[in-house]
Amino acid sequence: MENNKKAMYKLTYGLFVCTVKDGDKLNGCITNTAVQLASDPNLISISLNKANLTHDILKKTKFCNISVLSQDADFETFKHFGFQSGRDVNKFGEDYDKENYYLAENGIPVVTKGVNACFYLEVKQMIDLGSHTLFICQPSFMTVLSEAKSCSYEYYQENVKPKPVKVGETPKGETIWKCTICGYEYVGEEMPDDFICPICKHPKDDFEKIVR
Template sequence: MNTKAMYKLSYGLFVCTVVNGDKKNGCITNTAVQVASDPNRISLAINKANLTHDMLKETGKCNISVLSTDASFDTFKHFGFQSGRDVDKFASFTDFKLADNGIPYITKGTNAYFSLNVEKEVDLGSHTLFICEPVFMDVLADTPSCTYEYYQNNIKPKPQPVGETPKGETIWKCTICGYEYVGEDMPDDFICPICKHPKDDFEKIIR
Protein backbone atom coordinates (compact mmCIF):
# COMPACT_ATOMS: atom_id res chain seq x y z
CA MET A 1 0.00 0.00 0.00
CA ASN A 2 1.51 3.31 -1.08
CA THR A 3 0.71 5.71 1.75
CA LYS A 4 2.02 8.66 -0.30
CA ALA A 5 -1.34 8.56 -2.08
CA MET A 6 -2.54 10.56 0.94
CA TYR A 7 -0.50 13.50 -0.36
CA LYS A 8 -2.73 13.61 -3.46
CA LEU A 9 -5.79 14.59 -1.41
CA SER A 10 -6.58 18.30 -1.57
CA TYR A 11 -6.13 20.30 1.62
CA GLY A 12 -6.23 23.93 2.59
CA LEU A 13 -4.04 25.22 5.41
CA PHE A 14 -5.27 27.18 8.40
CA VAL A 15 -4.29 28.55 11.79
CA CYS A 16 -6.71 27.44 14.50
CA THR A 17 -6.59 29.90 17.40
CA VAL A 18 -8.08 29.54 20.87
CA VAL A 19 -8.22 31.39 24.18
CA ASN A 20 -8.68 29.91 27.63
CA GLY A 21 -8.48 32.43 30.46
CA ASP A 22 -5.38 34.54 29.87
CA LYS A 23 -3.77 31.95 27.58
CA LYS A 24 -3.80 32.48 23.81
CA ASN A 25 -2.65 29.66 21.57
CA GLY A 26 -2.89 28.33 18.03
CA CYS A 27 -1.76 25.56 15.70
CA ILE A 28 -1.53 24.80 12.00
CA THR A 29 -4.21 22.47 10.66
CA ASN A 30 -5.30 21.22 7.25
CA THR A 31 -8.67 19.84 8.30
CA ALA A 32 -11.19 22.71 8.20
CA VAL A 33 -13.98 21.74 5.79
CA GLN A 34 -17.53 22.90 5.16
CA VAL A 35 -19.63 19.77 5.71
CA ALA A 36 -23.16 21.23 5.45
CA SER A 37 -24.75 24.37 4.03
CA ASP A 38 -28.19 24.44 5.66
CA PRO A 39 -27.45 24.92 8.45
CA ASN A 40 -23.89 25.96 7.66
CA ARG A 41 -21.42 23.72 9.48
CA ILE A 42 -17.63 23.40 9.44
CA SER A 43 -15.71 20.37 10.66
CA LEU A 44 -12.28 20.63 12.22
CA ALA A 45 -10.02 17.76 13.33
CA ILE A 46 -7.29 18.58 15.87
CA ASN A 47 -4.56 16.23 17.08
CA LYS A 48 -5.03 15.31 20.75
CA ALA A 49 -1.30 15.91 21.36
CA ASN A 50 -1.78 19.65 20.71
CA LEU A 51 -2.50 22.11 23.50
CA THR A 52 -4.94 23.79 21.09
CA HIS A 53 -7.00 20.59 21.20
CA ASP A 54 -7.33 20.68 24.99
CA MET A 55 -8.16 24.38 25.04
CA LEU A 56 -10.83 23.96 22.35
CA LYS A 57 -12.44 21.08 24.23
CA GLU A 58 -12.49 23.22 27.36
CA THR A 59 -13.92 26.40 25.81
CA GLY A 60 -15.87 25.21 22.75
CA LYS A 61 -14.82 28.25 20.71
CA CYS A 62 -12.08 28.97 18.16
CA ASN A 63 -11.16 31.00 15.11
CA ILE A 64 -9.88 29.62 11.83
CA SER A 65 -7.61 31.90 9.76
CA VAL A 66 -7.31 30.77 6.14
CA LEU A 67 -3.68 30.91 5.04
CA SER A 68 -3.04 32.40 1.60
CA THR A 69 -0.25 32.01 -0.94
CA ASP A 70 1.31 35.12 0.64
CA ALA A 71 1.93 33.22 3.90
CA SER A 72 5.58 32.93 4.88
CA PHE A 73 7.34 29.85 6.18
CA ASP A 74 7.85 31.74 9.44
CA THR A 75 4.10 31.55 10.07
CA PHE A 76 4.16 27.78 9.62
CA LYS A 77 7.18 27.45 11.90
CA HIS A 78 5.67 29.70 14.55
CA PHE A 79 2.34 27.91 14.83
CA GLY A 80 3.31 24.43 13.62
CA PHE A 81 6.84 23.61 14.75
CA GLN A 82 6.62 24.43 18.45
CA SER A 83 4.21 23.56 21.21
CA GLY A 84 2.13 26.00 23.18
CA ARG A 85 2.97 23.85 26.20
CA ASP A 86 6.57 25.08 25.92
CA VAL A 87 6.24 28.63 24.57
CA ASP A 88 3.75 31.50 24.54
CA LYS A 89 3.06 31.76 20.81
CA PHE A 90 1.51 35.22 21.18
CA ALA A 91 4.15 36.73 23.48
CA SER A 92 6.00 38.42 20.60
CA PHE A 93 3.64 37.74 17.68
CA THR A 94 1.91 40.91 16.46
CA ASP A 95 0.21 39.99 13.16
CA PHE A 96 -3.23 39.43 14.65
CA LYS A 97 -6.40 41.14 15.77
CA LEU A 98 -9.01 40.07 18.29
CA ALA A 99 -12.37 39.03 16.87
CA ASP A 100 -15.62 39.81 18.66
CA ASN A 101 -15.35 36.46 20.48
CA GLY A 102 -12.08 37.61 22.07
CA ILE A 103 -9.97 35.12 20.11
CA PRO A 104 -7.12 36.21 17.81
CA TYR A 105 -7.24 35.84 14.05
CA ILE A 106 -4.13 36.12 11.89
CA THR A 107 -3.92 39.23 9.69
CA LYS A 108 -0.75 38.59 7.65
CA GLY A 109 -0.62 35.91 4.94
CA THR A 110 -4.34 35.13 5.30
CA ASN A 111 -7.40 35.83 3.18
CA ALA A 112 -10.36 35.09 5.50
CA TYR A 113 -11.27 34.04 9.00
CA PHE A 114 -14.15 32.26 10.72
CA SER A 115 -15.33 32.36 14.32
CA LEU A 116 -16.66 28.94 15.31
CA ASN A 117 -18.70 27.49 18.15
CA VAL A 118 -18.40 23.74 18.74
CA GLU A 119 -21.68 21.83 18.52
CA LYS A 120 -20.52 18.19 18.53
CA GLU A 121 -17.35 16.18 19.08
CA VAL A 122 -16.35 12.82 17.59
CA ASP A 123 -13.43 10.80 18.96
CA LEU A 124 -11.26 9.68 16.03
CA GLY A 125 -8.41 8.13 17.99
CA SER A 126 -5.41 10.41 17.37
CA HIS A 127 -7.70 13.39 16.68
CA THR A 128 -11.00 14.82 17.85
CA LEU A 129 -13.41 15.95 15.13
CA PHE A 130 -15.22 19.14 16.10
CA ILE A 131 -18.44 19.97 14.26
CA CYS A 132 -18.80 23.74 14.47
CA GLU A 133 -21.29 26.50 13.77
CA PRO A 134 -19.72 29.56 12.11
CA VAL A 135 -21.01 32.58 14.03
CA PHE A 136 -18.97 35.16 12.11
CA MET A 137 -16.76 35.24 9.02
CA ASP A 138 -14.99 37.86 6.94
CA VAL A 139 -12.80 38.14 3.84
CA LEU A 140 -9.40 39.72 4.50
CA ALA A 141 -7.79 39.62 1.04
CA ASP A 142 -8.31 38.42 -2.53
CA THR A 143 -5.08 36.38 -2.56
CA PRO A 144 -5.67 32.68 -3.38
CA SER A 145 -5.83 30.22 -0.50
CA CYS A 146 -2.71 28.20 0.24
CA THR A 147 -3.18 24.50 -0.49
CA TYR A 148 -1.06 21.79 1.06
CA GLU A 149 0.48 21.14 -2.36
CA TYR A 150 1.35 24.83 -2.81
CA TYR A 151 2.98 24.85 0.63
CA GLN A 152 5.08 21.79 -0.22
CA ASN A 153 6.17 23.15 -3.61
CA ASN A 154 6.54 26.88 -2.98
CA ILE A 155 6.77 27.78 0.72
CA LYS A 156 8.44 24.91 2.57
CA PRO A 157 12.24 25.01 2.15
CA LYS A 158 13.62 22.10 0.17
CA PRO A 159 15.41 19.54 2.39
CA GLN A 160 19.15 19.42 2.04
CA PRO A 161 20.62 15.94 1.51
CA VAL A 162 22.62 15.04 4.58
CA GLY A 163 22.84 11.23 4.40
CA GLU A 164 24.92 9.83 7.24
CA THR A 165 26.07 11.79 10.28
CA PRO A 166 29.81 12.05 11.03
CA LYS A 167 29.33 9.12 13.44
CA GLY A 168 27.90 7.00 10.65
CA GLU A 169 24.37 7.10 12.05
CA THR A 170 21.40 7.17 9.69
CA ILE A 171 19.18 10.26 9.57
CA TRP A 172 15.42 10.00 9.05
CA LYS A 173 13.82 13.32 8.10
CA CYS A 174 10.17 14.26 8.65
CA THR A 175 8.74 15.24 5.27
CA ILE A 176 6.20 17.48 7.00
CA CYS A 177 8.33 19.70 9.24
CA GLY A 178 11.95 18.67 8.70
CA TYR A 179 12.59 17.18 12.16
CA GLU A 180 15.50 14.70 12.08
CA TYR A 181 15.60 11.38 13.88
CA VAL A 182 19.07 9.81 14.18
CA GLY A 183 19.27 6.03 14.20
CA GLU A 184 19.44 3.07 11.87
CA ASP A 185 15.83 2.06 12.58
CA MET A 186 12.81 4.07 13.73
CA PRO A 187 10.28 2.59 16.17
CA ASP A 188 7.01 1.74 14.39
CA ASP A 189 5.06 3.88 16.86
CA PHE A 190 7.37 6.91 16.56
CA ILE A 191 5.54 10.26 16.47
CA CYS A 192 7.29 13.43 15.34
CA PRO A 193 7.70 15.60 18.47
CA ILE A 194 7.22 18.77 16.40
CA CYS A 195 4.32 18.18 13.98
CA LYS A 196 2.92 14.95 15.51
CA HIS A 197 3.06 12.96 12.25
CA PRO A 198 3.86 9.22 12.34
CA LYS A 199 6.75 7.14 11.03
CA ASP A 200 5.14 6.91 7.57
CA ASP A 201 5.94 10.60 7.03
CA PHE A 202 9.70 10.13 7.57
CA GLU A 203 12.19 9.33 4.84
CA LYS A 204 15.79 8.20 4.90
CA ILE A 205 17.99 10.91 3.44
CA ILE A 206 20.62 9.63 1.01
CA ARG A 207 23.63 11.81 0.23
Protein backbone atom coordinates (compact mmCIF):
# COMPACT_ATOMS: atom_id res chain seq x y z
CA MET A 1 0.00 0.00 0.00
CA GLU A 2 1.49 3.35 -1.05
CA ASN A 3 1.82 6.43 1.12
CA ASN A 4 -0.62 8.81 -0.57
CA LYS A 5 -0.53 12.34 0.85
CA LYS A 6 -3.77 13.18 -0.93
CA ALA A 7 -5.45 11.38 1.97
CA MET A 8 -5.14 14.78 3.70
CA TYR A 9 -7.85 16.04 1.32
CA LYS A 10 -10.30 13.56 2.84
CA LEU A 11 -10.19 15.33 6.21
CA THR A 12 -13.21 17.57 6.68
CA TYR A 13 -12.58 21.32 6.69
CA GLY A 14 -14.67 24.46 6.65
CA LEU A 15 -13.41 27.66 5.04
CA PHE A 16 -13.17 31.02 6.79
CA VAL A 17 -11.86 34.57 6.46
CA CYS A 18 -9.68 35.49 9.44
CA THR A 19 -9.51 39.28 9.78
CA VAL A 20 -7.20 41.43 11.91
CA LYS A 21 -6.33 45.07 12.63
CA ASP A 22 -3.04 46.76 13.52
CA GLY A 23 -3.46 50.50 13.88
CA ASP A 24 -4.98 51.68 10.60
CA LYS A 25 -4.01 48.47 8.79
CA LEU A 26 -6.88 46.07 8.12
CA ASN A 27 -6.11 42.64 6.71
CA GLY A 28 -7.49 39.14 6.31
CA CYS A 29 -6.73 35.74 4.85
CA ILE A 30 -8.49 32.50 3.96
CA THR A 31 -8.02 29.68 6.44
CA ASN A 32 -9.50 26.20 6.84
CA THR A 33 -8.39 25.65 10.42
CA ALA A 34 -11.00 27.22 12.72
CA VAL A 35 -12.09 24.48 15.14
CA GLN A 36 -13.97 24.42 18.44
CA LEU A 37 -11.69 22.87 21.06
CA ALA A 38 -13.85 23.03 24.21
CA SER A 39 -17.26 24.22 25.35
CA ASP A 40 -16.54 25.29 28.94
CA PRO A 41 -14.79 27.60 28.49
CA ASN A 42 -15.72 27.97 24.84
CA LEU A 43 -12.40 27.83 22.94
CA ILE A 44 -11.71 28.04 19.20
CA SER A 45 -8.34 27.34 17.59
CA ILE A 46 -6.94 28.86 14.41
CA SER A 47 -3.70 27.75 12.76
CA LEU A 48 -2.03 30.34 10.50
CA ASN A 49 1.03 30.06 8.29
CA LYS A 50 3.91 32.21 9.56
CA ALA A 51 4.39 33.59 6.04
CA ASN A 52 1.04 35.39 6.20
CA LEU A 53 0.73 39.02 7.29
CA THR A 54 -2.47 38.08 9.13
CA HIS A 55 -0.38 35.74 11.28
CA ASP A 56 2.03 38.51 12.24
CA ILE A 57 -0.73 40.97 13.10
CA LEU A 58 -2.68 38.43 15.17
CA LYS A 59 0.46 37.43 17.05
CA LYS A 60 1.06 41.11 17.87
CA THR A 61 -2.48 42.27 18.68
CA LYS A 62 -4.08 39.04 20.05
CA PHE A 63 -7.48 39.86 18.51
CA CYS A 64 -9.19 38.67 15.32
CA ASN A 65 -12.59 37.96 13.80
CA ILE A 66 -13.65 34.86 11.90
CA SER A 67 -16.22 34.96 9.10
CA VAL A 68 -17.59 31.51 8.18
CA LEU A 69 -17.83 31.21 4.41
CA SER A 70 -21.03 29.69 3.05
CA GLN A 71 -21.88 27.98 -0.22
CA ASP A 72 -22.99 31.42 -1.45
CA ALA A 73 -19.36 32.62 -1.46
CA ASP A 74 -18.00 33.23 -4.96
CA PHE A 75 -14.53 32.57 -6.28
CA GLU A 76 -13.70 36.30 -6.19
CA THR A 77 -13.86 36.19 -2.38
CA PHE A 78 -11.32 33.36 -2.29
CA LYS A 79 -9.10 35.18 -4.80
CA HIS A 80 -9.28 38.46 -2.90
CA PHE A 81 -8.37 37.06 0.51
CA GLY A 82 -6.41 33.96 -0.47
CA PHE A 83 -4.44 34.61 -3.66
CA GLN A 84 -2.70 37.88 -2.75
CA SER A 85 -0.74 39.15 0.21
CA GLY A 86 -1.69 42.03 2.45
CA ARG A 87 1.98 43.00 2.29
CA ASP A 88 1.41 43.97 -1.36
CA VAL A 89 -2.21 45.16 -1.47
CA ASN A 90 -4.79 46.77 0.80
CA LYS A 91 -7.46 44.05 1.01
CA PHE A 92 -9.94 46.50 2.51
CA GLY A 93 -9.05 49.34 0.16
CA GLU A 94 -11.09 51.09 -2.51
CA ASP A 95 -11.26 48.01 -4.74
CA TYR A 96 -13.17 46.04 -2.08
CA ASP A 97 -16.83 47.04 -1.79
CA LYS A 98 -17.68 48.39 1.66
CA GLU A 99 -21.05 46.63 1.41
CA ASN A 100 -19.17 43.30 1.71
CA TYR A 101 -18.12 43.88 5.33
CA TYR A 102 -18.59 45.94 8.48
CA LEU A 103 -16.27 47.03 11.28
CA ALA A 104 -17.09 45.24 14.52
CA GLU A 105 -16.99 46.77 17.98
CA ASN A 106 -13.37 45.63 18.27
CA GLY A 107 -12.50 47.64 15.14
CA ILE A 108 -11.79 44.52 13.09
CA PRO A 109 -13.65 43.82 9.82
CA VAL A 110 -16.30 41.12 9.56
CA VAL A 111 -16.85 39.89 6.01
CA THR A 112 -20.58 39.49 5.31
CA LYS A 113 -20.75 38.58 1.61
CA GLY A 114 -21.09 34.81 1.23
CA VAL A 115 -20.86 34.33 5.00
CA ASN A 116 -23.27 32.58 7.39
CA ALA A 117 -21.76 33.32 10.84
CA CYS A 118 -19.06 35.33 12.57
CA PHE A 119 -17.00 35.25 15.76
CA TYR A 120 -15.03 37.96 17.58
CA LEU A 121 -11.99 36.25 19.15
CA GLU A 122 -9.30 37.01 21.70
CA VAL A 123 -6.10 34.94 21.74
CA LYS A 124 -5.52 33.17 25.05
CA GLN A 125 -2.60 30.95 24.10
CA MET A 126 -0.14 30.50 21.21
CA ILE A 127 1.67 27.29 20.27
CA ASP A 128 4.56 27.19 17.79
CA LEU A 129 3.95 24.41 15.24
CA GLY A 130 6.93 25.04 12.96
CA SER A 131 5.48 26.39 9.70
CA HIS A 132 2.33 27.57 11.53
CA THR A 133 1.28 29.06 14.85
CA LEU A 134 -1.74 27.65 16.64
CA PHE A 135 -3.82 30.41 18.24
CA ILE A 136 -6.22 29.25 20.95
CA CYS A 137 -8.95 31.87 21.25
CA GLN A 138 -12.04 32.67 23.27
CA PRO A 139 -15.04 34.29 21.55
CA SER A 140 -16.45 37.49 23.04
CA PHE A 141 -19.32 37.54 20.55
CA MET A 142 -20.80 35.28 17.88
CA THR A 143 -23.86 35.40 15.66
CA VAL A 144 -25.56 33.77 12.67
CA LEU A 145 -25.70 35.93 9.52
CA SER A 146 -27.54 33.59 7.14
CA GLU A 147 -28.99 30.09 6.93
CA ALA A 148 -26.88 29.12 3.89
CA LYS A 149 -24.85 25.94 4.29
CA SER A 150 -21.19 26.32 5.26
CA CYS A 151 -18.65 25.97 2.45
CA SER A 152 -16.51 22.90 3.04
CA TYR A 153 -13.09 22.49 1.49
CA GLU A 154 -14.51 19.69 -0.67
CA TYR A 155 -17.38 21.93 -1.85
CA TYR A 156 -14.87 24.63 -2.78
CA GLN A 157 -12.78 22.16 -4.79
CA GLU A 158 -15.77 20.70 -6.62
CA ASN A 159 -18.06 23.70 -7.10
CA VAL A 160 -16.25 27.00 -6.62
CA LYS A 161 -12.67 26.71 -7.84
CA PRO A 162 -12.41 27.00 -11.67
CA LYS A 163 -11.31 23.84 -13.45
CA PRO A 164 -7.84 23.80 -15.08
CA VAL A 165 -7.90 24.74 -18.75
CA LYS A 166 -4.23 25.19 -19.65
CA VAL A 167 -1.97 22.59 -21.24
CA GLY A 168 1.09 21.18 -19.53
CA GLU A 169 3.69 22.97 -21.64
CA THR A 170 4.41 26.57 -22.63
CA PRO A 171 4.97 27.58 -26.28
CA LYS A 172 8.69 27.08 -25.58
CA GLY A 173 8.06 23.48 -24.59
CA GLU A 174 8.57 24.08 -20.85
CA THR A 175 6.64 22.00 -18.33
CA ILE A 176 3.94 23.69 -16.23
CA TRP A 177 3.06 22.56 -12.70
CA LYS A 178 -0.19 24.01 -11.37
CA CYS A 179 -1.10 24.45 -7.70
CA THR A 180 -4.31 22.51 -7.10
CA ILE A 181 -5.20 24.89 -4.27
CA CYS A 182 -4.95 28.34 -5.84
CA GLY A 183 -3.95 27.84 -9.48
CA TYR A 184 -0.43 29.31 -9.30
CA GLU A 185 1.79 27.94 -12.07
CA TYR A 186 5.41 26.88 -11.73
CA VAL A 187 7.39 26.54 -14.96
CA GLY A 188 10.15 23.92 -15.03
CA GLU A 189 10.78 20.27 -15.77
CA GLU A 190 11.04 19.39 -12.08
CA MET A 191 9.99 21.24 -8.93
CA PRO A 192 12.32 21.59 -5.93
CA ASP A 193 11.24 19.29 -3.09
CA ASP A 194 11.05 22.22 -0.69
CA PHE A 195 9.04 24.46 -3.04
CA ILE A 196 6.25 26.44 -1.33
CA CYS A 197 3.51 28.13 -3.35
CA PRO A 198 4.11 31.90 -3.06
CA ILE A 199 0.35 32.55 -3.11
CA CYS A 200 -1.36 29.98 -0.87
CA LYS A 201 1.75 28.60 0.91
CA HIS A 202 1.05 24.95 0.03
CA PRO A 203 3.94 22.55 -0.68
CA LYS A 204 5.09 20.68 -3.78
CA ASP A 205 2.68 17.81 -3.04
CA ASP A 206 -0.23 20.09 -3.96
CA PHE A 207 1.05 20.74 -7.49
CA GLU A 208 0.19 18.67 -10.55
CA LYS A 209 1.26 18.67 -14.18
CA ILE A 210 -1.53 20.04 -16.30
CA VAL A 211 -2.21 18.01 -19.45
CA ARG A 212 -4.69 18.41 -22.28
